[in-house]
Amino acid sequence: MTVRESGALDIESIREDFPVLEREFDGTPLVYLDNAATTQTPERVIDAIVEYYETYNANVHRGLHQLSQEASIAYEEAHDRVAEFVGATGGREELVFTSNTTESENLVAYAWGLNELGPGDEVVLTEMEHHASLVTWQQIAKKTGATVRYIRVTDDGHLDMDHAKEVIGPDTAMVSVLHVSNTLGAINPVADLADLAHENDALIFVDGAQAVPNRPVDVEAIDADFYAFSGHKMAGPTGIGALYGKKAILEDMEPFNYGGDMITKVTFEDATWNDLPWKFEAGTPKIAQGIALAEAVEYLDDIGMDRIARHENELAQYAIDRLAEFDDVETYGPPAGEERGGLVSFNLESVHAHDLASILNDYAVAIRAGDHCTQPLHDKLGVAATARASFYVYNTREEIDVLIEAMDDARELFA
Ligand SMILES: Cc1ncc(COP(=O)(O)O)c(C=O)c1O
Numbered sequence: 001m002t003v004r005e006s007g008a009l010d011i012e013s014i015r016e017d018f019p020v021l022e023r024e025f026d027g028t029p030l031v032y033l034d035n036a037a038t039t040q041t042p043e044r045v046i047d048a049i050v051e052y053y054e055t056y057n058a059n060v061h062r063g064l065h066q067l068s069q070e071a072s073i074a075y076e077e078a079h080d081r082v083a084e085f086v087g088a089t090g091g092r093e094e095l096v097f098t099s100n101t102t103e104s105e106n107l108v109a110y111a112w113g114l115n116e117l118g119p120g121d122e123v124v125l126t127e128m129e130h131h132a133s134l135v136t137w138q139q140i141a142k143k144t145g146a147t148v149r150y151i152r153v154t155d156d157g158h159l160d161m162d163h164a165k166e167v168i169g170p171d172t173a174m175v176s177v178l179h180v181s182n183t184l185g186a187i188n189p190v191a192d193l194a195d196l197a198h199e200n201d202a203l204i205f206v207d208g209a210q211a212v213p214n215r216p217v218d219v220e221a222i223d224a225d226f227y228a229f230s231g232h233k234m235a236g237p238t239g240i241g242a243l244y245g246k247k248a249i250l251e252d253m254e255p256f257n258y259g260g261d262m263i264t265k266v267t268f269e270d271a272t273w274n275d276l277p278w279k280f281e282a283g284t285p286k287i288a289q290g291i292a293l294a295e296a297v298e299y300l301d302d303i304g305m306d307r308i309a310r311h312e313n314e315l316a317q318y319a320i321d322r323l324a325e326f327d328d329v330e331t332y333g334p335p336a337g338e339e340r341g342g343l344v345s346f347n348l349e350s351v352h353a354h355d356l357a358s359i360l361n362d363y364a365v366a367i368r369a370g371d372h373c374t375q376p377l378h379d380k381l382g383v384a385a386t387a388r389a390s391f392y393v394y395n396t397r398e399e400i401d402v403l404i405e406a407m408d409d410a411r412e413l414f415a
Contacts, residue, residue: 036390087218104228312342
């Protein structure tokens with residue numbers, strides 16, 4: 001049982017699902033607060049991988065033998081399950097398995113952007129964009145002669161929607177925005193941005209790497225043309241991510257990679273492409289990972305995405321409140337009390353973020369320090385690095401207390 005009768009999460013029981021949380025370092029229990037980078041994996045998901053390799057490991061779509069048929073069915077159905085999880089009613093035809101969010105971005109940038117963009121076209125990003133989107137669209141713009149423009153971030157960590165209305169216009173061809181900021185925790189109004197994009201005949205790509213793991217997402221309610229996320233940030237395995245795309249758009253797009261499995265007919269002169277989504281999954285795909293991602297989605301749904309979002313928001317608010325007890329701590333992102341993703345970036349005045357993270361490691365507390373792949377945003381914030389504590393379904397207030405106490409010791413060490 002992971003949900004109590006009151007509807008609150010039974011965190012103790014959830015923690016038992018994650019073997020790695022039992023780890024201790026020199027007798028000190030691990031406090032894992034680096035979930036925005038990668039979440040831990042529940043036993044069920046690990047079992048799904050083991051079961052695949054122990055009982056039906058085979059290549060998909062190629063064999064007539066029993067193992068290949070079993071693997072093919074499980075792999076194909078995994079697409080349907082993950083599509084359903086994000087509200088894509090078109091099922092597998094609208095859900096491509098990729099390596100991660102970054103590859104989903106590159107898939108669209110290369111397969112759509114290289115063919116559709118040209119001089120005079122604008123790609124609109126935000127100042128809080130992750131490098132996965134920022135660097136990718138910058139380079140595609142350079143190759144095609146398109147221009148990249150940025151929607152401003154306000155001092156209180158929101159997107160400036162008035163500026164968005166100025167920047168998104170008739171020349172906009174693509175709007176690529178993140179749903180939840182991995183640095184600020186801000187939740188962006190992606191449905192409004194989709195409306196703005198569509199009013200201007202542009203497409204919208206939503207980077208959901210920090211949203212899908214943590215809150216209910218409905219790609220059709222958002223009216224996203226593309227929506228991307230990563231398995232390893234949502235209790236799934238590494239090496240797998242997903243790209244949702246509207247069927248009509250995916251059908252019109254050129255393939256991203258060429259090779260086996262993505263074709264229907266090949267001659268010495270030319271080739272024709274396979275049906276969706278296989279047209280975008282060249283070569284042997286990520287079979288075990290895809291099947292395990294579907295199990296992760298099942299696990300999260302059993303707990304309830306609404307509950308997970310509430311729990312993470314509560315932890316983030318608690319962390320902000322505790323950090324606010326100290327004059328020498330600066331936090332970034334939307335103000336306390338406002339709903340946000342389950343993470344807080346901050347700086348301790350006298351201790352560099354990297355030093356802080358390494359001291360916290362001595363207390364078995366795992367946090368992130370650096371630019372979190374948002375260098376331009378850090379430039380705007382006027383800092384080279386921040387420390388980031390990020391939470392998942394198994395984290396507790398007590399773990400945040402451990403973080404705060406360990407920070408006290410770091411302060412003394414550097415005093
Ligand atoms: C908002 C956001 N977008 C994209 C990514 C890239 O994810 P991946 O490394 O799984 O491709 C991350 C990872 O930190 C992220 O937080």
